[in-house]
Amino acid sequence: AAGVIQSPRHLIKEKRETATLKCYPIPRHDTVYWYQQGPGQDPQFLISFYEKMQSDKGSIPDRFSAQQFSDYHSELNMSSLELGDSALYFCASSGRDRGETEAFFGQGTRLTVV
């Protein structure tokens, strides 16, 4: 079965650079979630989209933005990167309109800011 695909899997950026993380949800899933997991920490919610509209917002810095496109894939844009942004970034999807409320997570993008 198709899973949530995230790209790239690893990314190294310098301070003050920009990064774009991509997420391709499970086909026919209408909800996408973004999470950030720092070393030894639990995942922290950043933002979610339902049917291409932002549905909830968590602790996402103003330097970050995200959107969901017409094909339901989502991108997380991160600007003016700081050392503290180094973390594992997860995307998850679910199909709420289909009654599929179970969230499936991708393998994550490991971002290292140097």
Next chain:
Amino acid sequence: KQEVTQIPAALSVPEGENLVLNCSFTDSAIYNLQWFRQDPGKGLTSLLLIQSSQREQTSGRLNASLDKSSGRSTLYIAASQPGDSATYLCAASNTGNQFYFGTGTSLTVIP
């Protein structure tokens, strides 16, 4: 907002033992609760989802229960195996728009 707590933070058991992991949440107006497994540096693998109208779910050697009134969920693992060694996370959702994660229980099953 949900505050999710998991105890114990770490657990070490000999192979073959049955064990229980605990998860507490503060808001009983829960939409669903999901248990995940995470191996070091890896993604989150969904184990079980319990909807707010359900009391428990079972998958193989795993059984998860949900008690909304007391704000608790438990994950029961039967006949533990070394391959079960991982961090187990529970996540509660009030609306389906986001999940609140606990800090996890790190499980080590000793051969």
